[in-house]
Structures are given as C-alpha cells and as structure tokens.
Amino acid sequence: MPTITFSLKDIQKLVGKNLTIEELSALLEFGKCELEDYQKDEDEVTVSLGDTNLPYLWSVEGIARMIKGILGKEKGCPKLKTAKGPYKILVDPSVAKVRPYIAAFVAKGCKVDDYLIKQIVQLQEKLCESYGRRRDKLALGVYKYDKIKFPIHYKATHPTSTSFIPLDFKKEMTQQEILEDHPKGREYAWILKDQKKLPLLVDDSKEVLSFPPIINSALTGKIEPGDENIFVEATGTDMDSVLLAINIFAYALSDRGFEINSVEVKYQKKKVVTPASFDDSIKINFANVRKMLGVDINDAEIRKSLEKARYDTAKDSVLIPDYRRDILHEVDVVEDIAIFFGYDRIKESRLSSYSLGETYPLVHFIDKVRELLIGLSVHEIISPILSNKEILYNKMNLKDFGTVEIENMMSETYSVLRSWLIPLLLDFLSKNKHVEYPQNIFEQGLVSVRDVDEVYDYERVAVVLCSEKSDFTKIKKVLNALFLALGLEYKIEEAAHGSFIEGRVGRVSVAGKKVAYIGEMHPSVLQNFGIEAPVAALEINLTELFSLVGKK
C-alpha cells in the first residue's frame, strides 16, 4: 500500500479549517486512507492509501479536495480552470512502437519552496511507481518552464544518436550509456528492453528535456525553490492513464493557486488538448441505491451525499470528476453514496433464511483419522506446504517423483509444494534431538504431486515413531489399529523404496488400490537428517482411502 507524508498545517490551509489530527484521521476514512503516524515536532502526517483505484488521493491536495466536500466547503464536481496556452507538442510517428502517448500542461505564477517541491515529487513518484506500474505504463516529468523553447518534439531516436547531461551527472551521455551506466537507467532499462529506438523529448532549440521514462536532463529537468513556472508531461502506453495522470497533477497544482495552461498534443492524425476533460457520466437509479444499501434514504439525501462525494447530479445520472477513472458501474457510485451518507447510519439486519451448516465428507474422515492417532498417543504437528527438494528427495535417497516447483521463489527453503509428508516429520525430529523420547508425531495435510501436465492434490497423513525401540512391529500396530477402527481390510506386500530399509518396507493396498507406505527408515536417511534414534514411519493417502470407504 502506498503511503504519503505532508504537513498538518498545509492541509489545514488547503481545507480552510484548523483540523485536529483526530478530525483528520476520521475524515481520511472516507477515502479508505488511514492515518499511520503524526510527528508533532516536524509537523509530519503519514497516511496510507487503501484504494489503488483512486490515485488522486495520493496527494495532499487531492485529500484536501475530498475533505472540502465532506465539510461542505465545496459542493459537487470540481472543474479545472485552464487558460488556452500557445504550447504544442509534436508527436513523431516513431514513438508509436515504443511509448505512443503523451500529455502535458504548463503551470504558472506560484513560487515553489522546498516543501512544495517535495509534495510535487511525491505525487510524481507515487503515480509513476504504483499507478504507472513502475513507470512502464506511465511516467511523469516535471521541468523548469522558463528554459524551454516550444514547440516540444516527442520522438524515438537511435540509442547512440543523441547525448545530453542527465540529472545527477556531470557529463554528456548517450541514451545507450544512460541505460548501462546511470543508476536510473539500470533500474528502468527493462521497460525498453529490445527496443531499437528510444523515446526522447527535445525542445525547439534541440535541447533535450528528457529521456522518458528514464531520466530528465540536468539542464531543465529539475525545479528549484524560487521557480514560478513549471512544465509537466506524462508519457505512457495507455492513453487514458496518461490523460488521467495529467489531470490529477493539474488539479493538484490548480488547488495550489497555479494558473493551468493547456498544451496541444499533435499526433499524426489527431490533436488532443491536455488537460482534457473526460466528460464522464454514469446513469444512476435511486431505487437501486435504496435496494442495495437496505436503507430508507430519500432522493434529496442521495443527492446531498453525491455532492459531498464531489459528483454533479443530473436527473438520472451523475457527472464524474476528471481526476477519477474508477467508476465503471453504478455500484461504484452507490458505494460513494453509502460512504458519504455514513456507513454507521445504515442499520444492521440479520439474515433470516435457514441454511444447514455442513462440511465436505472428506473432512469428517480426516478428523476421524486424526482422533484415532491422538488416541494412540501420537502428537499432531503442522508444517508449511512450501518445502524444498533437498528435504523431500535428496535427504530421503529418492528421485523427484513429480513436484510443483515455484518459478519466482523467494528462497530455496520454500521453493516447491510438498509432495509427501514423512520428510517433514523427519525434519521436525531433527530439530528435537534433545527432547524426551519416545517422539511419536503425525501430520495430516495436503500434498501436491505433478504428473506431466496435471497436478493432483491429496490429503495425506504421515506418522513417525522415534525411539530406541521403534521398529516395524510398532508402526504396523498403528496401521492395524487405524484400519481396524475404520473397518478396512488391507493387504501388504514388500516394496522397493530408497528411504526405507530393504526388506522392512511395505506397500499397503485396500481393494486393490495402493494407499500407503510403511516401514523402517533407512539409517542413511536418518543420518542425513542427523536423527539419533531409529524411526518407523507410515504415510497414507486419505483422499484415495476415502474414495474406497465411500464405495463400501
């Protein structure tokens, strides 16, 4: 979840009310945000943002705009005031294959200080990282307006054809060199992998503004305290996202008192003036609202809630602010009505229909097996389902018999789904060598076995008996007791299995179906785990066994 920081004083100024931190905390809930921290000495508020579909709230200006609606300081859908600027961006067809879309605006007439720069950079970074999927879908650039000669040219060029001095560096570099040697280049090079031409933004005097989405130029690509005029652009792979990001940014700076000047973006076949209004509205049926919420809320109250939530209402539809693209369905508006009406004002109703609680039959069977094993004085343990091949096979003197392996594992320890349970029990024993014996334990749980293209989950149970006197007889007694109680007759035949001592391992079958292994663990296996006493073990496939019980 993204978090942002800002000062309490600042939001008080933006809202026009001296909110206490407690009041702020309560108001944040309307936007699914949460107050994480408040450092009184530094006047720093930290807020986490719960809804990834509401990026306009990732700025103090956006949060303040929401709060003004709740407090009634402003009503309905805000409209951005823009001055029609003479500014143009000419989009060269060469960007179509690498990063086709761009939007921009010029903000004028407001002196920036360190705090405001921090806020601007914060919004830029949050939009790029979270909403822009680490700059892939979307990236923003902020520049000193005064040094730019319009029109701006957006094109894709050969990686070594242009050099400029990137931010944080002193020498000129080609785009190729930036991708290889600049820290930001290395961090984001994956976005442009395999591209023959790379995006470039240059002004009319051929001065490079930036190499989107990697890095700005040192000359223009940085705003400093005292600057009054700013140029902001967004590039990306999705037109809607690029426009939305520019709108969010323009509304935020407009709320700060900047004059927003539009920029005309000329593609080969079309022109888009940005910031652009989506003029987005959605039909809404007030009867549906009452039905969905289960609350007797009249039309006037619905309209009041909608205005608080910063929609404009028409007869049967609402107008959506241009900084929101999350409204896909009437239900999204219904939620806003509920939130701004107040969740706490909706009463609780109990469900009245009758239903029979039940679990699936295998659960009952599993619980019977667990109960019987506990009755045989065996302690239950549970392990993670994620395990590794070292434990499951190498230490067990066994070849992989079909394992689901994780492609993007975090650590070798948890890199596969367990395919059987006995190794996990041995691992458990290896960690309890100095604890009182006998150590008799079992685990019941899921394993996954891969057979070429299919994966099968089985509920299994495994038992290990570990003490100086553990042997085949002891574990067979457990098997007998279990199957006797379950009313099952089994056959046992000698089996070959590398984890057990030859001649002391059997395959158990019921009604011709193989359901279990039983035997004494091989000394080399025990040594692999560092276990210091003999172990007799049993593992039963309960899924298979249950299918047989069912048929009986």
Added chain:
Amino acid sequence: MANLDVKKIIRSLHPLERKIIPYLDKYNSMNSLKNITKLKDVEIMRALQWLTNKKIIELKEDSKEIVVLGPNGKKYLSEGLPEKRLLEALRKGQLTINQAKAKANLSKEELNIALGVLRKKAAIFITKERDLVIKMMDQGKNILQKGFMEEQFIQKEFPLSVEDLSPEEKFSFEQLRRRKDIIKLELVKTKTFKLTDLGKEVVKENVEASDIIDSLTGNILKTSAWKGKAFRRYDIEANVPKLFAAKKQPYRRFLDEVRQSFLAMGFKEMTGPLVETEFWNMDALFMPQFHSARDIHDAYYIKAPKQAKSLPMDLVRKVAKVHENGAGTGSKGWGYAFDFKKTQQNLLRTHDTAISPRILYSEKLEVPGKYFQMVRCFRPDVVDATHLPDFNQTGGFVIEEGINFSHLKGLLKLFAEKFCESDQIKVKPGYFPFTEPSAELMAKHPDLGWIELAGSGIFRPEVCRPLGVTAPVIAWGVGLERLAMFKLNLKDIRQLFSYDLDFIRNARVI
C-alpha cells in the same frame, strides 16, 4: 493424638520403608543400611526420601573425603606391589639389577620405584661389583615375614573414609598417596540421617504389619483376602513422573473450532486446488489483467505445468468480454484486450476468494446459501515474525435474493460476536477489486482493543453476471491469525507451525 498419628503413619509405610525402619536407630548412613538390608541404592534413597517427607527422619547431606584405588592401585592389588615382588625375587640370594628386574617381572619404572622404597626401608643393599648387585638385609627378611603395610592397605574394601583411618592406616595412606595413581582422594556427598521425635515413636512400633495390603491384586480380590485388612496409605501429594497427553496441534485445534463456528452459523464448507489459474484466482473476480496484485512480486507462478488445460471456455469468453467492455452487465469494463493465454496461466492460490467464483458457477450452488472456505494460500514474502511461508485464509459468501448492505453489516456484527466476543464494532469503507460497496470490520476485542477482523463487500455485477448469478452476493473474509496468536499466547507468527516438540507437548488445551 500422637498415638493416632503414629498408627496412621505406620499404615502409610511403603514396603521399602518398612524394611529399613527397624535399623534406623542403629545406623545413620546409606552405606550401612545397604549392607544390612541388601536393598539397592535407589531403593534406599527413595525410602529415605519418603521417610523424610513423613517427618520420621531428618536427612542431612555431608560431604567427606574418601579414598579409592587408582589404576595402579587396582593393578598392584592383583599383581602385588613392585617392592614386594622385588623382595620376593631376592629371597633366594642376591641378584644383579637386570636379573632382579627379569625375575620380578618389573618395568623399568616399577624397578626404580621398588628400589627407592626398599632402600628407604633399609630392606636392601646395593653394591657395585662387575654389575650392580642387590642384596637383601635383615630388615628385608623381617618385612617379608610380616608383610607390607601398604599392601595390606590396598587390600582393604574401598571406598574408605579418610576420617575413619587408624594411625597405621593413615601412615600407609600418606606413603601411597605420594606415589603415582595408586590411590585417589575424592570428595563425596553422603547422606546421613537421624530419627525425629516422631521417628523414635515409630521405630518402637512393630512395622512388619502383616495386616496391611500394599497392592491390591487379582488374587486378593478373588479370595477376598482384603477383608478385615487395611490398605497402605499413599502419600498422595508425592510427585509422579511426567506424562503428556497426545493432542491436536494447537493452531489446528483453533482452526477446527473456527470451522465449527461457521458450521454452527449455517455455512457450508467448500475447497479448491492449491494450484490455481489466473482465471479463477483473478479474472473471474474482475481483477484486470494489468492489476498490480498480479505482479510476479505478489503471486507465485510455477515452472510446470505453466498452463491449465481444463478451463470452461464458454465462461472464460464471457468473462473476457466483461473485462473488455462490460458486456451487458451495466459496466464500462476495463477497456483493454483480454489475454486468453494469461488467463490459463497457473499460479499458487493467492487468496481464499479464488474458490468463490468456482462455487457460484457450480451446478450445486444453492440459493439462498451460505458458503465458507478455510484454505492455505501463498504469496511471496520474506518469512519473519509476521510472515509465514504459507498461511490460512478463511472467507466465503452469502447468496440470497433481496439481501443488501445492511445484511452485510449484520453478518459482520455476528462475526464480531462469534470470534471476538465483541458487541462493539465499526464498519469502515474498504477496497477490494471484486466488491462494491466494500467494507472493513473493526471489532473491540476485550483484551486486544480495536482490531481489524474482517473485510467484506457485495460482489460486483461484473463478477456475478458471467457466472450466471443474479441474486446479491455478500462476500467476506476474516483474519484469524492475530486472534490465534493471542489465544495461543504467541509473539512470533512462525510458532503457529511450531517445530518445537516441547511447545507442542506442553501446549494447553484452551
């Protein structure tokens, strides 16, 4: 009274106690009791401990020095001391040093020791002729006749108490002590005891007591031999060896109880596979294919099989349309081109909600109906005190014509009562990609204070319509790990899957 006490005590005496009581006024050490009763050390120890508990004796622990034989001492006990062997060899006349060494079968070291000792006792005389020659002197003959004091000493029964040595023994002890490994001094703790006043009374009585039954046997029952006899009274306060009841793993027990709660509330349990497709895990829940939760950082993908073969393609096509343009659900859709290859991609189930669309699509779905699932889920995280390699999630849904947000609040309140013993709740706005409206439940736990207990919402029409569901569906998930940790008194979440047998054995069943 005193007399009654004594009688009661006598009736509670264990056979081992009865065996040693007659000697308690004559002896005061374990060793002496051992000699006279022929009981084993451990038996005497136990009897003395019980007698102490009964306040018949007072046990005193002393430490004292004792003498035991060293390795050479044991050797000389069987072979004879070197000086004795040398003197014996000289009995029939003088010998050269080499002859004497051979005849007495001495090592070089032993020879030197023997020569030293015997010369000091003036038992031999060494002259230089062609070789060095040893002759026995009168004193030597004398010693041969009387025997060596040192030899008599090592023939004693060890261990010996240093305090108890006679002056002569003390002299031999001092001599031998200077020599290598013949005797050793050890500090041992010994238990001595003395009778208490009560004990003195008890000793006077006849404790043989044939009319007391120690253990009830089948034979006694059969013959009714117990009639008219008393049973030995036990010290029921005495400690016994530890025994552990085998039991359910504590966290599993907790989950069993949670299952029971849901069954009691009328929910039906469902489950699904560990390896899921992106389709059921995300697409069917209207999470767009570009959603950040589908990043490789937030889901485990598997090496093989990469693709699932068995998806209901009719449904997949419907879902794809809804993603693209809403397809008659009243939604605008996400407005992108749905990737049919991606939807078939396998991953490890990231959340329990993956099961819900499967059930909603199933022919067995009952309306009205209540469903839940309790399943293991997987997400890439570094394992630490707050993150498990894989974790349990519990969630489900309620489907019924006419239910709405107020029922959702009612359900959340029920969960707060059931799992948190709480009637104070706050329902806050929340965000889930598949529900609208969405809500989070905060409940005031009596010990933990306000905790986030559940997330919920009404499934979006974009989720329900393609599955063929028209009735409203309230979806919910409850977070129980924090409650489990509180209940089991754990600080580290990894202990839910504890690999500590002591912890498992000692876990309380609560």
